Structures are given as C-alpha cells and as structure tokens.
Amino acid sequence: MKCKMLFKLGLSVVVFVAVYLFFALQNQNDSDSQVMPEILNNQQHGVQSSKESGGQPSNIAAVDKPLRNEAWRNGIHLSLVACGDREKESVILLKSAVLFTKTPLVFHIFAELHLQDYFRRQIDFWPDDLRTRVEYHIYNLSFPSGEKPNEWKNLFKPCASQRLFIPDLLTDVEALLYVDTDILFLRPLEDIWAFLQKFNSTQMVALSPEHEDKQSSWYPRFARHPYYGEQGVNSGVMLMNLTRIRQSPWLQSLKHYYNDYKLKITWGDQDLLNIYFHYYPEQLYIYPCEWNYRPDHCMYMSVCRGGDKHGANVLHGNRRVMHNDKQPAFKATYDSFVRHQFGADLKYDMLVTLKRELEKTKHTACGKFPHIFYKQIERYIDSLDIYKNKESYGGKP
Known part of the structure; x- marks a missing residue:
C-alpha cells in the first residue's frame, strides 16, 4: 500500500513538472513572437507612428536613434504621402529617384495602413546593389490632435496636407525633399538637393512658380486669398530646410490661415502655402520651372x-x-x-x-x-x- 501511494505521488509530481514546463515554454515563445517582429521592423524599415490620424504630432524619428548612420546624416532625404490608389505611381517615383542618383537615399513614406505592405514588398524586391543605397521608413498618417484631423486629411486631395506637418513629425531630419506622388525624376537628386546651399540666411523652402505667364496663371485671375508674388507657387516639388522651419512660426501660422481662409481656398494645402509665403516672402527660394515641369x-x-x-x-x-x-x-x-x-x-x-x-x-x-x-x-x-x-x-x- 505504501509503495502504491509513493508511486502515485511520484507520478503526480512528474505530470505537474511536465505541465509547468510546457506552459513556461509556450509563454516564452509568445513573448519572443511579440518582441522580435517589432525589433526586425525597426531595423529594416524604421519606426511607424502609433496612430493613422488624429494623433498629436510627435517625434516619430526620435525613437529610431540607433539607426542614425552615415546615410541618414549625409544622404538625401525624400518624402511622399500616399493615399487612395497612389501606391503604384509612388513606387515608380522612387524608382526614378534611385535610377539616376548615386548618393545614399533615405525615403520617408507616409501612407495609409492598407498601402504600407505594398511599399515594403516592392522596395525589398529591388536588386541588392540598389538596396544598399536606400534606407526607407514608413509612417502612419498623423495630423494635429484637437484640430479636426479629418478636415486636414481631406483638404483638397486626400492626405495632401500631411506635408505641412512633416517638420514637426520628423524632428531628427534636418532637410527634406517632399514631392507629390505624380512625379518623375529625370535628373540626379544631387542637383536639386544642391539648392539648399543656395538659400540665403532667411530662406527655408524652395518652390517653383505656379505659372510662367501671368495671363494664364490661376492665382491672379481667380484666387480669393493672398498668394505669393505675381503668379503664386506650386507645392508639388518642395525642398525644405526643416531645422529653419521648426524655428519659424510655420505651424501656428498655417493653422491660423486655415481658420481664416478655409471657405476661400480651392487648392487646399497649396493655397495655405501661398498665403504663408505672401506674408513671409523672405523665407522662400524660387527655383526655375524645369524643376517642376507640368x-x-x-x-x-x-x-x-x-x-x-x-x-x-x-x-x-x-x-x-x-x-x-x-x-x-x-x-x-x-x-x-x-x-x-x-x-x-x-x-x-x-x-x-x-x-x-x-x-x-x-x-x-x-x-x-x-x-x-x-x-x-x-x-x-x-x-x-x-x-x-x-x-x-x-x-x-
């Protein structure tokens, strides 16, 4: 009888230990599966913001400090915003950039959630000799909280106004070339990046004129709000000194102009930029029409x-x-x-x-x-x- 009891006790202990080890290993695997994809994602693609819209503009890049390599410090930073059905032309845009440019490129892609995997699949499939010159980061859309984010998102074309908030989102980036998705580069990006060196002490953004002919230009004929110069400017190819922008009244002014003129603007964020540079013309550098040929x-x-x-x-x-x-x-x-x-x-x-x-x-x-x-x-x-x-x-x- 005593042997039977000892046998049962020993068997119970063995079963208990086996069950404990099984659940302990299972929990460890679950923990690893939660942590590792996040680490791999940060190593390969950069850090994504936590909210698609409505989030407070935050230092998205600051979390990503370990990735600050030579390409980040001395490469060319290129950004676009993709919403709706713009993902394919966006990839062709990036393709045109890498075809002619030898300097390392850092892509900052703001995209709706359902488009983000498409960008990863396409860029990761590029040949190795090109991928070694490209670092890319994908971010969720982010608009100021408490500022009716859906209004900002749907201002003119979907998500176009995201560009206005990039200086406060990528606070670890000193300069950036922002372009619309319907862009093709026909010349190395080093050449447009060189305009940053031509800025005087007050200039912080470079844009091209909206038109070359005042009689044909939209702004002199139809605008119901202030605009830059005689013809206004087009916002599709926008070279930015982000450091200077963050030191300027940029964001608060744009919010103020939106509240004042939202019933009078037609072209959304481009009109807001025209209003801003009407009041701060000394902050704008104008490059020739061939840098934004339409x-x-x-x-x-x-x-x-x-x-x-x-x-x-x-x-x-x-x-x-x-x-x-x-x-x-x-x-x-x-x-x-x-x-x-x-x-x-x-x-x-x-x-x-x-x-x-x-x-x-x-x-x-x-x-x-x-x-x-x-x-x-x-x-x-x-x-x-x-x-x-x-x-x-x-x-x-």
Missing part, C-alpha cells in the same frame, strides 16, 4: 524657357496625365519608367524606348517638344559613357 508649361504653347533649352529635370504629371490620354507625352514617359527593368541598359533600353514612344505623340501639344522629356536622361547617360571611356583608357574619371 502640362501647363506646354499644353497651349511652350512657356518654360529652361525646359525648352535643357529639358525638364523633374516631371510633374498633375491632373493624372500620367494615366489618361489628355497629354500623351507625359503618359509615354511614365510608361517607359514602368516598363524599364532594374539592370537593363539605360541607353539602349529606356532611352530608345522613350524616344520611340514620344515620336508617337508629336501631333499633341506637349508632344511637339519631345526633347523636354528625354534630354536630361540623355545627358546623364552621356556622363556615364564619358566616365566609362576614361576608365577604359586608364584616365581618371
């Missing part, structure tokens, strides 16, 4: 002299002309970037294809000036050929 520059007659002479540097397909048939030259250029595969020859693949497709648009308004769409790409390729030739003959590049 259909307005060629749809009636060619009015961008820099584009005529040197070609467009940055192509801005606003009003969705990259996707419809209203300006076939813009669509042909966009489609050429879509079809181009990383690793394919720029000269004999992209440039030849682009010229061939532009030839088909010569009967259209903007298609009459095909060199505007390919001249800078051709110039970049020529510079690569010169470099290769010097190397092959033992010369210094």
Whole structure:
C-alpha cells in the first residue's frame, strides 16, 4: 500500500513538472513572437507612428536613434504621402529617384495602413546593389490632435496636407525633399538637393512658380486669398530646410490661415502655402520651372524657357496625365519608367524606348517638344559613357 501511494505521488509530481514546463515554454515563445517582429521592423524599415490620424504630432524619428548612420546624416532625404490608389505611381517615383542618383537615399513614406505592405514588398524586391543605397521608413498618417484631423486629411486631395506637418513629425531630419506622388525624376537628386546651399540666411523652402505667364496663371485671375508674388507657387516639388522651419512660426501660422481662409481656398494645402509665403516672402527660394515641369508649361504653347533649352529635370504629371490620354507625352514617359527593368541598359533600353514612344505623340501639344522629356536622361547617360571611356583608357574619371 505504501509503495502504491509513493508511486502515485511520484507520478503526480512528474505530470505537474511536465505541465509547468510546457506552459513556461509556450509563454516564452509568445513573448519572443511579440518582441522580435517589432525589433526586425525597426531595423529594416524604421519606426511607424502609433496612430493613422488624429494623433498629436510627435517625434516619430526620435525613437529610431540607433539607426542614425552615415546615410541618414549625409544622404538625401525624400518624402511622399500616399493615399487612395497612389501606391503604384509612388513606387515608380522612387524608382526614378534611385535610377539616376548615386548618393545614399533615405525615403520617408507616409501612407495609409492598407498601402504600407505594398511599399515594403516592392522596395525589398529591388536588386541588392540598389538596396544598399536606400534606407526607407514608413509612417502612419498623423495630423494635429484637437484640430479636426479629418478636415486636414481631406483638404483638397486626400492626405495632401500631411506635408505641412512633416517638420514637426520628423524632428531628427534636418532637410527634406517632399514631392507629390505624380512625379518623375529625370535628373540626379544631387542637383536639386544642391539648392539648399543656395538659400540665403532667411530662406527655408524652395518652390517653383505656379505659372510662367501671368495671363494664364490661376492665382491672379481667380484666387480669393493672398498668394505669393505675381503668379503664386506650386507645392508639388518642395525642398525644405526643416531645422529653419521648426524655428519659424510655420505651424501656428498655417493653422491660423486655415481658420481664416478655409471657405476661400480651392487648392487646399497649396493655397495655405501661398498665403504663408505672401506674408513671409523672405523665407522662400524660387527655383526655375524645369524643376517642376507640368502640362501647363506646354499644353497651349511652350512657356518654360529652361525646359525648352535643357529639358525638364523633374516631371510633374498633375491632373493624372500620367494615366489618361489628355497629354500623351507625359503618359509615354511614365510608361517607359514602368516598363524599364532594374539592370537593363539605360541607353539602349529606356532611352530608345522613350524616344520611340514620344515620336508617337508629336501631333499633341506637349508632344511637339519631345526633347523636354528625354534630354536630361540623355545627358546623364552621356556622363556615364564619358566616365566609362576614361576608365577604359586608364584616365581618371
């Protein structure tokens, strides 16, 4: 009897220990599964903000301090905001940036939650030699709390006003190039980034004019609010010294102007920027039209002299002309970037294809000036050929 009792007691102890070990290991696995994806996500993609909208603008980047490497400190920071169906053209935009730029790039992508995995999948699939030059961070949308975030989000186009709050969100970034998603770079980003060095002591943002011709420009004819200069400015390609912006009355002024003029503005955040720089013109640097070349520059007659002479540097397909048939030259250029595969020859693949497709648009308004769409790409390729030739003959590049 005593042996039986000892056997039962021993068996109970063994079962108890086995059950305890099982649950202890299970809890450890659960803990690891919760922690590791967060760590991996921070290492590979940067830190995301905690709220999609309505959150208090916060130091998103500050949590990410260990990632501050050479690329972050000395690279080119490029930002966009993607909502709705803009994810595919956004990736083509990023593709155009990395194709012509040798300096390390840091992408800051603000996107709706359902679009974020698309960006990760696309960029992570890029060839290794390109990925080593690219660091990217994806953030949720974030608008000031207590300021009717849905009003800000839906101001003009969905999420477009996010750009106004980037200085207070990326407080660990000193300078940034913000662009709309319907942009293509036709020239290395080093060249537009160099405008930061041309700012005087008061300038903190660079924009291009809304138009070159006052009689055709929207602002002198229709605006019911103050605007910058004679023609106003376009906000699609916006180079920013974020450090100076944070030291200015930027955010509070924009909120104030929104409350004062929200019933009179048509183009949302762009109108607010025009109002701001009407009152603070000394803070704005104006770069030429070829750095923000739009259909307005060629749809009636060619009015961008820099584009005529040197070609467009940055192509801005606003009003969705990259996707419809209203300006076939813009669509042909966009489609050429879509079809181009990383690793394919720029000269004999992209440039030849682009010229061939532009030839088909010569009967259209903007298609009459095909060199505007390919001249800078051709110039970049020529510079690569010169470099290769010097190397092959033992010369210094």
